[in-house]
Amino acid sequence: xxxxxxxxxxAAGSWTVDSAADLExxxxxxxxxxxxxxxxxxxxxxxxxxxxxxxWLLERLIRDVETAGRDIDLVGLPERYxxxxxxxxxxxxxxxxEPPVDLVDNAAKVLRKALVMMVRDIILTVQMFGHLTVAxxxxxxxxxxxxxxxxxxxxxxVGWKAVPIILLITFLIGAIIAQQGLFHFRKFGADVYVVDxxxxxxxxxxxxxxxxxxxxxxxxxAYTAELGSMKMREEIDALxxxxxxxxxxxxxPRILALVIALPALAxxxxxxALYGGGLVCWLYGGMSxxxxxxxxxxxxxxxxxxxxxSKAPFMALVIxxxxxIEGLSxxxxxxxxGVQTTASVVKSIFLVIVLDGIFAMFFASIGK
Amino acid sequence: MATxxxxxxxxxxxxxTLNERPILKGLSLDVRxxxxxGFVGGSGQGKTVLMRTIIGLLPKVSGTIEVFGIDLDKAGxxxxxxxxxxxxxxxxxxxxxxxLTCIQNxxxxxxxxxxxxxxxxxxxxxxxxxxxxxxPDVRDKxxxxxxxxxxxxxxxxxxxxxxxxxxxxxEPTSGLDPIGAGDFDELIRTLQHTLGLTVYMVTHDxxxxxxxxxxxxVLSDGKVIxxxxxxxxxxxxxxxxxxxxxxxxxxxxxxAATHVLIDERVE
Numbered sequence: 001x002x003x004x005x006x007x008x009x010x011a012a013g014s015w016t017v018d019s020a021a022d023l024e025x026x027x028x029x030x031x032x033x034x035x036x037x038x039x040x041x042x043x044x045x046x047x048x049x050x051x052x053x054x055x056w057l058l059e060r061l062i063r064d065v066e067t068a069g070r071d072i073d074l075v076g077l078p079e080r081y082x083x084x085x086x087x088x089x090x091x092x093x094x095x096x097x098e099p100p101v102d103l104v105d106n107a108a109k110v111l112r113k114a115l116v117m118m119v120r121d122i123i124l125t126v127q128m129f130g131h132l133t134v135a136x137x138x139x140x141x142x143x144x145x146x147x148x149x150x151x152x153x154x155x156x157x158v159g160w161k162a163v164p165i166i167l168l169i170t171f172l173i174g175a176i177i178a179q180q181g182l183f184h185f186r187k188f189g190a191d192v193y194v195v196d197x198x199x200x201x202x203x204x205x206x207x208x209x210x211x212x213x214x215x216x217x218x219x220x221x222a223y224t225a226e227l228g229s230m231k232m233r234e235e236i237d238a239l240x241x242x243x244x245x246x247x248x249x250x251x252x253p254r255i256l257a258l259v260i261a262l263p264a265l266a267x268x269x270x271x272x273a274l275y276g277g278g279l280v281c282w283l284y285g286g287m288s289x290x291x292x293x294x295x296x297x298x299x300x301x302x303x304x305x306x307x308x309x310s311k312a313p314f315m316a317l318v319i320x321x322x323x324x325i326e327g328l329s330x331x332x333x334x335x336x337x338g339v340q341t342t343a344s345v346v347k348s349i350f351l352v353i354v355l356d357g358i359f360a361m362f363f364a365s366i367g368k
Numbered sequence: 369m370a371t372x373x374x375x376x377x378x379x380x381x382x383x384x385t386l387n388e389r390p391i392l393k394g395l396s397l398d399v400r401x402x403x404x405x406g407f408v409g410g411s412g413q414g415k416t417v418l419m420r421t422i423i424g425l426l427p428k429v430s431g432t433i434e435v436f437g438i439d440l441d442k443a444g445x446x447x448x449x450x451x452x453x454x455x456x457x458x459x460x461x462x463x464x465x466x467x468l469t470c471i472q473n474x475x476x477x478x479x480x481x482x483x484x485x486x487x488x489x490x491x492x493x494x495x496x497x498x499x500x501x502x503x504p505d506v507r508d509k510x511x512x513x514x515x516x517x518x519x520x521x522x523x524x525x526x527x528x529x530x531x532x533x534x535x536x537x538x539e540p541t542s543g544l545d546p547i548g549a550g551d552f553d554e555l556i557r558t559l560q561h562t563l564g565l566t567v568y569m570v571t572h573d574x575x576x577x578x579x580x581x582x583x584x585x586v587l588s589d590g591k592v593i594x595x596x597x598x599x600x601x602x603x604x605x606x607x608x609x610x611x612x613x614x615x616x617x618x619x620x621x622x623x624a625a626t627h628v629l630i631d632e633r634v635e
Contacts, residue, residue: 017482017531024488051531052563056495057488083562091495092504332512333466 007037012046015054027057031064034072040065045076055081055088121347124325128247132255132321135248151253158219159261165218166211166265167272173210174202174273178280191285195292196299198277203304207270209356212315215262216348220323223254224344227327228337236328247324255320262316263309270308303368311359315352322348374401375437376534376566377422382431384414384421391417393590394431399534404560404567406577408612409587415570416460418587419536422568423457424448435534453481455534456527460542462519464511470497470522471507477529496525501555517548521555528559537569541576553579574613586612 009030015023034040042061047054058074065072077085139146181194227250230236236246274296281287326344330337377399384392391414399405409415420426422433424440433440435451443451464473474493478484484492494504500521511519520540527535540556541549553573557580560567571577577584578598585595586609594604601613 020488020492021483021485024485052495052499052528053492053531056492060491080564083558087499087562088495091498092491333510335467 007034007040009040009042010046011042011044011058012048014049015047015057016049016051017053020053020057023054023057027061027064030061031068034065034070035068037070039071039073041073041075043076044074044078044081047078050078050081050084052084052088055084056091058085059088059091121325124329125321128251128321128325131247132252135245135252138248139252145248147249147253150249151257154254154257155261157222158215158257159264162215162218162261162265163268166214166269169214170202170207170210170269171272171276173206174198174276175280177201177206177273178277179284182281182285191287192291192295194281194285195277195287195295198274198281199296199300200304202270202273202277203300203308205308205356205360207273208266208308208312208315209352210273211266211269212262212312212319212352213349215258215265215316216319216352217345219258219261220319220348221341221345223320223323224327224330224341225337227251227324228330228340231328231330232332232337246328251320251324255317255324258316258320259313262319263312266309266312270305307359307363307368311356314359315355318351318355319348322351375399376401376435377568378432378434378437379418379422380432380434382418382421382433383429384417384426385429386417386426391590392421392428395587395591397585397592397595399566399568400583401533401566402560402564403582404556404569404580406581406584407568407570407587408572408577408584410608413587414590415587416538419538419568419570423455423536424452453530454532455536456530456532457536458520458523458527458538458540460538462511462523464519464523464526466511469508469510470502470514470525473511473522474525474529476526481530493525493529496528497522499528499559500525501551516543517545517552520544520552524555524559528563531563532565534566534568537567537571539571539573540569541571541573546575549573549575550579556580 007030013019030040030042042058044058050058062072062074178194178198181197182191185191185194185197227236230250236250239246239249278289278292278296281292282289323344326340326347330340375398377397379395379397382392382395383390395418397418407415407418417426421428422435436454438447438451440448440451464470465476468476471490471493474496475489478489478492494507497506498504502518502521502525506514506518506522511522514522520543524535524537524540527537537556541552544552553576556567556569559565560580567580569576569581581598583595583597584601585592586601586604586606587593588606588608593606594600594609598613601609604610604613
């Protein structure tokens with residue numbers, strides 16, 4: 001109500017959280033009205049309830065009217081709310097300054113951050129490799145410090161327990177390659193070369209690559225998550241303060257287990273893939289197992305198998321190192337654990353494929 | 369004797385079993401409007417279990433729990449949500465969402481339950497953070513960047529986000545240094561006065577019990593063995609209560625509290 005050039009407001013009802021949204025509009029409207037009057041007063045005598053939301057909106061009304069250069073009086077506030085009003089009048093005094101957004105600058109920052117992260121990744125990988133070597137040498141000099149139990153436990157987890165899924169997946173892959181080969185080679189009567197293709201492809205490339213990718217997803221992620229949650233709960237710091245090297249205690253047994261398990265799994269996987277291929281050749285291609293085996297014996301040599309299996313320990317090392325680095329980079333939040341686990345899997349799969357390419361060039365150049 | 373309206377939490381004959389081990393065996397407890405109730409008991413006796421049962425995180429075998437006069441089992445989903453809006457919980461470790469900043473943590477319940485403008489939510493959240501004694505510049509920090517005491521304060525601000533009528537505090541002062549714990553006690557007292565809260569506090573801290581609790585309930589062997597003000601605790605003959613309130617540690621705390629009382633009288 002406007003009396004002379006003075007705006008008189010009267011508040012009523014409950015100024016609480018439930019009505020906060022409506023109250024905010026009323027308060028903003030009142031501020032706009034007060035701008036047209038010389039002075040204002042607000043009567044709070046008839047309010048029923050007041051909580052922090054109401055108290056803050058009242059405070060905001062008073063502040064906004066005062067910043068507009070008008071006087072405002074607060075009258076009739078029930079005494080029981082004095083403390084609350086007192087409290088809110090101290091709040092929000094300092095406005096946070098918003099940093100200006102500069103798109104070009106932001107893009108530059110993002111780019112720089114990505115570069116820094118990449119360099120950091122390379123340094124960390126080299127560091128972890130060095131650390132691991134030192135721990136390994138220390139263990140070789142004092143074999144009693146080696147955590148055999150831990151390694152066997154991890155061998156069980158990443159090796160033995162992975163066997164069924166690895167066998168299943170590689171069996172299917174072998175079968176699919178053979179089926180595709182038969183289907184397309186048949187057009188020009190080259191059915192029998194399917195055996196060459198399956199044999200060489202599986203033993204040299206697919207067997208070990210599929211197994212490494214599976215293990216990166218299955219065990220690398222588990223390593224990252226374990227080490228990460230140990231980092232979050234300060235277990236790794238606790239180890240360090242007891243004079244133990246986390247790399248030696250936690251990471252070395254894990255990586256060694258992986259280095260032992262991956263070639264074994266790659267071997268089993270290759271055999272399962274050949275079995276799958278042979279089965280499809282027999283059932284779908286009508287090639288008897290004897291013919292398949294005879295052809296296979298001619299098509300492949302031990303070289304192919306050596307090339308394939310010799311890559312496995314290196315891939316295991318890469319998976320293990322990446323998983324450990326990412327695990328140790330976990331920070332306090334649950335989100336960061338997720339981020340690092342994803343990064344661990346993505347990076348190790350990427351590096352496994354890159355490594356496979358490098359090996360392919362290497363073996364080609366030495367003529368194997 | 370308190371009237372019916374004054375009782376905000378009424379637990380009757382509550383039985384709770386954890387892993388086939390009975391924890392609460394026919395517990396009954398009243399919490400009155402506007403009081404600070406301290407809930408004590410030995411480790412593993414089920415103090416936290418009762419709190420978690422009241423707020424619905426643990427199932428009970430039998431018994432009834434009424435909050436604001438409404439039986440939680442019969443309230444239905446929407447009824448429960450109504451009640452959940454009217455209480456706030458401070459967990460022992462804070463339980464802040466680690467992927468949200470402080471201000472987002474405090475705003476989280478507001479975003480879920482209310483439709484407010486961003487400006488108002490920011491202002492209210494800052495107000496809450498300031499009310500619990502934090503500087504506004506913590507707003508954009510993540511929980512991992514805060515100290516234990518600050519985490520508890522932010523968690524308290526979040527518990528108070530919707531201006532609840534009851535706050536449940538699970539060992540609010542554990543893990544804080546004595547000065548920090550004292551400050552926190554005072555903070556709870558101040559907030560309880562200004563906001564008219566009912567405080568249900570599980571605690572081990574004798575200083576808190578002396579300083580801010582209106583009433584204390586003692587849990588032993590699955591039941592509340594005694595409830596009442598500090599004087600009643602000191603007069604009690606139960607061996608555990610005697611040991612707890614009249615042992616060596618409690619005498620020190622008691623003396624400190626008496627000093628405070630005397631100081632207040634002098635003023």
